[in-house]
Amino acid sequence: MIYQAEMEAEVNKRSFRQTGNSRLERWLAKEGSAYAFLAVYALLFIIFIVVPVTSAFFLSFTFFDTIQPPHFIGLSNYIALLTQDDTFMKFVLPNTIQFAVIVGPGGYALAFILAWMLAQLPRIPRTIFALILYSPSMTAGVAMAVVWKTLFSGDQTGYLNSFLMGLGVLNEPVQWLQAPQYLMFIMMIVTLWSSMGIGFLAMLAGILEISPELYEAATIDGMNSRWQEIFYITIPSMKPQMLFGAVMAIVGTFQAGAIGVTLSGSNPTPQYAGQLIVNHIEDYGFLRYEMGYAAAVSVVLLLMVLFFTRLATRLFASDT
Amino acid sequence: MIKKWFSRYSGVRNRGINPQGFHVSQLKFYVVLLPLSALMLLPIIYIFSSAFKPPDELFAFPPRFFVVNPTTQNFTDLFSRLSTSGIPISRYLFNSILITIVTVAASILVSSTAAYSLSKKRFKLKQILFAVNNVALMFVPIAVTIPRFLVIVELNLLNTFWVHVLPVLAMPVGLFLLKQFIDGIPDEVIEAAQIDGASDWRIYWRIILPMIRPALATIAILTFQSAWNNAEISTLYVSDESLRTLAFYLSTLTTTTTGANAVAGQGIAAAAALIMFLPNLVIFIILQGQVMSTMSHSGLK
Numbered sequence: 001m002i003y004q005a006e007m008e009a010e011v012n013k014r015s016f017r018q019t020g021n022s023r024l025e026r027w028l029a030k031e032g033s034a035y036a037f038l039a040v041y042a043l044l045f046i047i048f049i050v051v052p053v054t055s056a057f058f059l060s061f062t063f064f065d066t067i068q069p070p071h072f073i074g075l076s077n078y079i080a081l082l083t084q085d086d087t088f089m090k091f092v093l094p095n096t097i098q099f100a101v102i103v104g105p106g107g108y109a110l111a112f113i114l115a116w117m118l119a120q121l122p123r124i125p126r127t128i129f130a131l132i133l134y135s136p137s138m139t140a141g142v143a144m145a146v147v148w149k150t151l152f153s154g155d156q157t158g159y160l161n162s163f164l165m166g167l168g169v170l171n172e173p174v175q176w177l178q179a180p181q182y183l184m185f186i187m188m189i190v191t192l193w194s195s196m197g198i199g200f201l202a203m204l205a206g207i208l209e210i211s212p213e214l215y216e217a218a219t220i221d222g223m224n225s226r227w228q229e230i231f232y233i234t235i236p237s238m239k240p241q242m243l244f245g246a247v248m249a250i251v252g253t254f255q256a257g258a259i260g261v262t263l264s265g266s267n268p269t270p271q272y273a274g275q276l277i278v279n280h281i282e283d284y285g286f287l288r289y290e291m292g293y294a295a296a297v298s299v300v301l302l303l304m305v306l307f308f309t310r311l312a313t314r315l316f317a318s319d320t
Numbered sequence: 321m322i323k324k325w326f327s328r329y330s331g332v333r334n335r336g337i338n339p340q341g342f343h344v345s346q347l348k349f350y351v352v353l354l355p356l357s358a359l360m361l362l363p364i365i366y367i368f369s370s371a372f373k374p375p376d377e378l379f380a381f382p383p384r385f386f387v388v389n390p391t392t393q394n395f396t397d398l399f400s401r402l403s404t405s406g407i408p409i410s411r412y413l414f415n416s417i418l419i420t421i422v423t424v425a426a427s428i429l430v431s432s433t434a435a436y437s438l439s440k441k442r443f444k445l446k447q448i449l450f451a452v453n454n455v456a457l458m459f460v461p462i463a464v465t466i467p468r469f470l471v472i473v474e475l476n477l478l479n480t481f482w483v484h485v486l487p488v489l490a491m492p493v494g495l496f497l498l499k500q501f502i503d504g505i506p507d508e509v510i511e512a513a514q515i516d517g518a519s520d521w522r523i524y525w526r527i528i529l530p531m532i533r534p535a536l537a538t539i540a541i542l543t544f545q546s547a548w549n550n551a552e553i554s555t556l557y558v559s560d561e562s563l564r565t566l567a568f569y570l571s572t573l574t575t576t577t578t579g580a581n582a583v584a585g586q587g588i589a590a591a592a593a594l595i596m597f598l599p600n601l602v603i604f605i606i607l608q609g610q611v612m613s614t615m616s617h618s619g620l621k
Contacts, residue, residue, distance in 0.1 A: 033520045034441035038449070041434035044490035047475070049456055052467035059467065114356075117349040119337050125350075131608060132357040135364055138545055138604060143570065143596040146589045147363045150370070162382045193360065198493070198542070198615075205615035208338050215336060240619020247457055247620060248493075254460050278462050285466040286556075298463045309458045318621045 053302065059295035066289050077296035088297075091272035092280045095184065096304075099276055100253050103188055104308070107195030108249040112242075114196065115204040116234065130204060137197035145262045148190055152176040152263075177263050180273030186263065187274050191256045199248035206241030207234060239316045246312035254278065254305055277301050364597070371395075371594035378586050394591035401588060405561045409569065413595070416548060416566040419484040423547040424540050427489050431539055435498035436528050440510055450499065454620070456492040465556065472557055483557045484565070488546050494539045500617040501535035502528060535617075537610035544603055549596065570596060 060077055064070035081088055114133060118126045136144075151159045154175035161173040176182050214233050223229060235242060260274025261267045267283055269275050275283075277297065285294035339346070365385075370378065372390035402408055437443075438450050461468070468487065477483040505528065513523050529536070554568030573589040604611075 031441075031443040034437045034443040034446075037433045037437035037441065037520070037524070040430045041490060041495065042449075044430065044486060045453075045456070045492075047471060048468065048487045048490055049459055049492075051471055052464035053459070055467040055470065056464050114353075117353060120339065120349060121346055121353075122339050122341055127608065129353050129357055130612075131605065132361055134604070135601060136360055138600040139364075139549065139597050143367070143549070143567075143593040144363065145571070146573075146593040147366050150586070151363070151366070157379060157383050159383050159385070166382065193363075196360075201611060202615045202618040205612055205618065209616045210337065212337065238619070240621050241615075244618050244620040251458050251460055255462055258462065281463065282465070291466050294466055298466070301460065301463045305458050305460055305463075 056295045056298045056302075059292050060299045062292045062295075064290075064292040064295075066291055070292060073292070077293050080293065081296055081300070087268075087272060087275070088280060091275050092277055095272075095275055096257070096277045098184070099188065099191075099257075100304075100308075103191045103195070103256070104249055104253040106188075107192050107253070108199070108246060110192065111196055111200040111245060111249070112203055115200055115207055116230065118204055119207040130201070133196040134201065136194040137200075139194075144190075144194070148186075148263060149177070152186060154178060177265070178270050180271040183260060183264060183269060183274040187260050190259055190263070191253070194256075195249070195252065197248060197252060199245035199252075202241045202248070203238070203245045206238035210234065210237045239318050243312060243316035243318075246316060247309055250305060250308045250312065254301065277304075367590070367593050367597055370590040373587070373590070375587060378590070394587040398588040398591045398595075407561050409566075409592075411562060412564060412566040412569045415484075415563065419481070419565060420544060420547045423485045423488055424543045426485060427491065427494065427543040428536055428539055430489050431491065431494045431498050432529065432532065432536065433524065435495055435502050436524050438495070439499045439502035440505075440507070440528075453492050453495055457496060457620075459492060461487075465552075469556060477557070479558055479560045479563065481563065484547070484550070484553050484563075487553070488543065488550070491539075491543065491546070494542055496620075497538055497614055497618060498532065498535050500619070501532050501614055504617060505531055534610035534613045537607040538614040541604060541607055541611060545600060548599060566592065567596060 059070060061072060061074060062070035063073045063076075118129055118133075121129070153159070153161070154173060154177065156162060156165065156173045158173065158176070160176060161170065164170040165173070174182070176186060210233070214237060215229065218229065218233055223232070254277075257276035257278030260269045260276060261279050261282075264270055264274060267279055267287065269279065278301070281294050281297045281301065284290045284297065369385065369387045371394055372392065373387045374389055374391045374393060377384060377388060398409055438446060438453075472478055472483060472487070477486065509527060509531075510523055513527055518526070549567050550565065551567040551571040554564040555571070558564055570589065570592045573585045573592065
């Protein structure tokens with residue numbers, strides 16, 4: 001009965017469609033519902049992603065202190081960033097590159113190797129291990145700060161200090177999170193620890209999807225080493241998942257930048273040891289209110305992400 | 321006897337990808353994975369253990385990893401406590417729960433309608449819009465905190481409930497995963513429904529939604545994590561203490577490094593950390609099977 005009513009409505013609409021002959025009406029009848037279903041997402045996407053990114057781009061060419069309206073100063077922000085910003089050149093950029101190069105590919109390779117190992121276990125142990133490895137990435141952030149702060153606590157009740165003093169490696173407690181020479185290393189460990197995220201799950205699923213016949217065929221053709229299998233069958237057969245994992249790893253790496261401030265409890269971090277580009281943006285934007293300059297740094301960050309993603313696309317793009 | 325046992329576990333069937341049972345060749349993976357997972361688990365076990373520690377164990381020297389005399393004192397302390405501005409902790413918890421529920425529900429609706437349109441509808445801009453969304457996968461929200469702040473000020477969203485919800489709803493990864501999953505539904509199913517006279521909304525509600533449950537579960541988890549663990553929005557866009565979240569409150573406990581507060585706060589911080597962590601874990605355990613089946617559609621071409 002309901003269907004019948006709906007059908008009548010549809011028929012009415014059709015006849016209406018034929019009488020209405022303006023272009024707008026025809027367009028609405030053809031594509032209207034597609035846009036209607038998209039509308040809410042598109043609106044939010046524009047407001048919270050497109051507008052901020054484009055306005056960051058425009059603000060980066062202005063001087064803007066949030067009190068007076070921004071005024072255009074051309075490329076001055078970028079020139080200052082490259083020539084005058086000592087902190088950026090001496091600490092922030094080298095730190096970011098060091099952090100990104102180790103944590104990005106390192107975390108990605110680790111995620112792939114672990115996914116590959118898990119895929120060769122029966123279902124139940126595989127699920128348990130996957131859950132354990134994934135669990136750090138669901139909490140990353142506030143809840144974990146509590147843990148890391150105690151583990152690396154600067155006095156002798158800190159676990160690491162107590163452990164190393166017990167072994168006789170240390171004579172007195174080390175201020176791990178305030179010491180410039182250790183902070184970066186700890187940041188990397190913490191980030192790697194939580195890097196088995198959604199990309200890891202995608203790669204695991206990707207490996208499991210590969211048809212066993214491919215491996216059998218390769219064995220018949222004389223392939224006999226595990227390494228050959230990985231590089232000639234596994235990776236090429238799951239390129240799309242590898243690319244998805246890579247994009248997630250790149251974004252995660254640059255996103256993870258806030259960890260230094262969380263751990264050390266201050267921005268700037270002690271002697272800029274853990275200062276990454278993300279913290280630099282916050283430093284200028286929210287502590288010094290130099291929004292135009294901060295926007296220029298944001299644009300540099302977005303370009304870095306874009307560059308690395310292009311690189312990953314080159315490596316893993318499917319031919320289809 | 322030993323030979324027989326050995327042959328049982330060394331057959332070809334249990335080797336390679338996705339084996340059915342145990343095989344000696346798998347031992348090497350266990351040798352690597354067991355210690356590694358133990359290491360990965362340490363901080364999480366620590367959350368559980370220290371949440372139930374009485375004060376003398378929290379500050380014991382030398383520090384003990386596992387709790388000896390578990391107590392729920394930290395939880396009672398946490399809930400009887402007022403924040404520095406006089407807001408009870410239960411208020412933060414209530415905010416977090418409400419925000420998370422609304423965000424997850426809204427996100428599922430918003431992304432799945434958009435994904436349905438991008439996957440099954442025919443219109444001119446379809447390919448371009450999906451490509452734009454793929455570029456946005458690499459969007460790093462933290463990079464545009466400032467212009468986002470300006471947008472939120474312009475929209476008068478500062479200090480409102482909705483500022484917690486709206487900015488997280490447009491999640492490119494979510495739309496991407498859903499769209500890929502809906503691509504797997506054959507067009508014939510929808511055509512058949514159209515011939516039967518079903519309206520667009522009906523097709524979406526009665527056919528698409530039930531068929532993409534695994535993908536919806538995945539989006540639910542992702543949104544849950546971004547909403548439940550979010551302290552940034554409370555820090556940046558909300559100054560009204562009664563509108564802030566539990567994650568924010570927890571971050572205030574860990575950033576105050578002043579002596580007295582740090583000592584009094586450790587027990588309740590540990591309890592709060594457990595409350596923050598537990599829902600993540602439970603929800604993921606319940607939905608993990610669905611997540612894995614969504615992830616096999618996650619390829620980026």
